[in-house]
Amino acid sequence: MKILVIGAGFSGATIARELAEHGHTVTVIEKRAHIGGNAFDYLNEYGIRIHKYGPHLFHTSNKEVFEWTSKFTNWIPYKHKVKALLADGTLVTLPPNKETAEKVGAENIIDIFYRPYSKKMWGVDMEELDPDIFNRVKIREDMNEFYFPDDLFQFLPADGYTQLIENIFKHPLINISLNTPYAPGIENQYDHTFNSMPIDEFFQYRFGQLPYRSIKFHTKTIAVPSVFPVSVINFTHKEPFTRATEWKNFPGHGTHSGFTSITVEEPCDFIDNEFERYYPVKDIQGHNKALYKKYQNIIPSKMTFIGRCGLYAYLDMHQAISSALKITKDFIDNAKS
Numbered sequence: 001m002k003i004l005v006i007g008a009g010f011s012g013a014t015i016a017r018e019l020a021e022h023g024h025t026v027t028v029i030e031k032r033a034h035i036g037g038n039a040f041d042y043l044n045e046y047g048i049r050i051h052k053y054g055p056h057l058f059h060t061s062n063k064e065v066f067e068w069t070s071k072f073t074n075w076i077p078y079k080h081k082v083k084a085l086l087a088d089g090t091l092v093t094l095p096p097n098k099e100t101a102e103k104v105g106a107e108n109i110i111d112i113f114y115r116p117y118s119k120k121m122w123g124v125d126m127e128e129l130d131p132d133i134f135n136r137v138k139i140r141e142d143m144n145e146f147y148f149p150d151d152l153f154q155f156l157p158a159d160g161y162t163q164l165i166e167n168i169f170k171h172p173l174i175n176i177s178l179n180t181p182y183a184p185g186i187e188n189q190y191d192h193t194f195n196s197m198p199i200d201e202f203f204q205y206r207f208g209q210l211p212y213r214s215i216k217f218h219t220k221t222i223a224v225p226s227v228f229p230v231s232v233i234n235f236t237h238k239e240p241f242t243r244a245t246e247w248k249n250f251p252g253h254g255t256h257s258g259f260t261s262i263t264v265e266e267p268c269d270f271i272d273n274e275f276e277r278y279y280p281v282k283d284i285q286g287h288n289k290a291l292y293k294k295y296q297n298i299i300p301s302k303m304t305f306i307g308r309c310g311l312y313a314y315l316d317m318h319q320a321i322s323s324a325l326k327i328t329k330d331f332i333d334n335a336k337s
């Protein structure tokens with residue numbers, strides 16, 4: 001079959017590779033000037049690796065996903081730790097653990113860490129958000145200081161995410177066109193299309209716009225060897241910034257002795273950030289999911305929506321890969337029957 005894949009992130013790459021392995025011819029179009037989607041990274045002039053769209057940590061307990069992804073990269077073991085900066089200048093572990101609770105008082109945890117974060121990150125009070133969002137960063141009652149305490153596989157790709165995704169795309173039946181946004185009707189030239197563009201944009205917002213949160217990334221390189229004791233520091237203050245990443249503190253992200261690069265994140269509505277859609281908004285009433293369902297009901301038969309913006313779901317990389325592997329398997333099984 002002739003297949004079109006819209007979007008060269010993890011979802012599009014996984015589907016393109018699996019279908020090419022099964023003998024299908026795959027054309028990938030990507031509106032940005034680079035592959036990798038939001039996992040794109042690059043080396044700056046100091047040899048420091050920057051993740052352009054925020055720090056990406058690969059973590060999963062899904063063995064199938066880990067083994068599939070391992071075909072395309074070597075790994076550097078890395079277990080992520082995050083510290084939160086308190087008003088008195090001290091650092092405590094995040095998600096809050098026993099030590100954090102002892103320092104700030106267990107009864108203050110919600111007001112210090114979750115309430116201000118919710119306002120900055122989502123632009124609303126935490127009561128208006130689906131509690132699922134906060135379950136991702138659970139409060140711990142032990143001294144564990146890892147951000148993903150339960151995941152079996154926690155690694156960084158040895159040569160970066162862009163190289164990993166380039167390796168996924170490296171197949172004679174896959175062709176990629178960068179700087180190529182979806183043009184209406186192009187799908188008619190193909191037997192099937194896998195589409196990771198925002199579903200509401202594809203349908204020209206006929207039922208209304210699906211909301212997203214976005215982030216403005218402020219990156220600076222400064223002439224000091226190092227600033228933070230860990231890679232990521234979260235802010236608890238009232239300023240609009242949520243966290244800062246010092247890239248060199250991730251293993252394999254550069255060793256420059258005189259300079260270090262830091263990115264500070266400022267969340268905003270996606271409309272205030274050139275329509276860069278990062279996080280689907282899970283409202284407690286479920287209005288956004290209901291709007292998504294209206295679009296889902298009118299998807300043409302020769303098209304499958306995939307990925308974060310196609311499914312309007314918060315997907316980590318391992319979930320994007322897992323979902324794409326399942327979608328491809330179902331497609332191949334259906335084509336056979």
Ligand SMILES: Cc1cc2nc3c(=O)[nH]c(=O)nc-3n(C[C@H](O)[C@H](O)[C@H](O)COP(=O)(O)OP(=O)(O)OC[C@H]3O[C@@H](n4cnc5c(N)ncnc54)[C@H](O)[C@@H]3O)c2cc1C
Pocket residue numbers: 006007008009010011012029030031032035036037038039053054055056057058059180181182196197198215278279306307308309315316317318320
């Ligand atoms: C700030 C931030 C931090 C994150 N941290 C982590 C983390 O630590 N760990 C983790 O596992 N995951 C993390 N993620 C999630 C990770 O980025 C996603 O799981 C992954 O990128 C999903 O891949 P995708 O292909 O579904 O979507 P995307 O990466 O968004 O790729 C979609 C692609 O489609 C392209 N596209 C869109 N519209 C069009 C169009 N009209 N025409 C052509 N192309 C189009 C886009 O340019 C993009 O390249 C993070 C995400 C963000 C935003």
